[in-house]
Amino acid sequence: MAEVPEVETIVRDLRAAVVGRPIAGAQVLLPDAVRFPAPPEFEAMVAGRVVLAAERRAKHILMPLEGGLTLAVHFMLWGTLLLAPAARRRAPETLIVFALDRDEDLRLLDKLGYARAALGTAGEVAERLDLASLGPDALDLSFTPEVLAERLARRRGALKAVLLNQKVLAGLGNRDADESMWLAGIDPRRAPVSLAPDEIARLHGAIGEVLREGLELRGTQADLFGRPGQARHRRNVFERTGQPCPRCGTPIAHLRITGRNTHFCPHCQR
CATH class of the missing domain: 3.20.190.10 (MutM-like, N-terminal)
Known part of the structure; x- marks a missing residue:
């Protein structure tokens, strides 16, 4: 993807x-x-x-x-x-x-x-x-926890849907949004306004970690020269419905949020 x-x-x-x-x-x-x-x-x-x-x-x-x-x-x-x-x-x-x-x-x-x-x-x-x-780019050095907090402020709907809104945050896709929320331990159904400052900081760090890891491994697809990337498309939760969470062993859950497949751990992401 x-x-x-x-x-x-x-x-x-x-x-x-x-x-x-x-x-x-x-x-x-x-x-x-x-x-x-x-x-x-x-x-x-x-x-x-x-x-x-x-x-x-x-x-x-x-x-x-x-x-x-x-x-x-x-x-x-x-x-x-x-x-x-x-x-x-x-x-x-x-x-x-x-x-x-x-x-x-x-x-x-x-x-x-x-x-x-x-x-x-x-x-x-x-x-x-x-x-x-388009909103700020998640890989840009100017994208800070404060910027993320400002972009999420007063946004309605589920956090997952807001993160996929390109006018809020540019470029974050379905897979990397799921992985970021799992890494941060935040339920994708949460309202953005309900996030505490420490949760926003964790989410910001998780987004950067997920994207940088994928980039360091040259993605999940073939590069310009046809060489396959080394990143895994299915990492911790994405498209792993029913499989054990790598962190706690709870089966990964699946639901649809505004029409998008969403994967999360019901225990780690309460």
């Missing part, structure tokens, strides 16, 4: 292996994979432009290109980017192919077909993808 550790791993790989290289051309294999502009225009506009940088905003990958354009990619659930020899056979799940120099391709893949790309000026991309509405 493509969450912040997986996306950040790809961004760092792009900086090392793609930034500074020209895109000779692009081929859109699945028209729906391009949000905007229309696929023929997308292919024409991206051709001949050098990739100047690779950045991450929440789970969006932003690649500023020569000439004032920005290429944006979002993996959704299971998408990824692969740097491969142009002669290598394309996988059936390939959505878009960007031809680079040195006879290499940068390929956008997604077995579910949900991953998306977009192209426009930096301002157009930010506006149409609503990037300005």
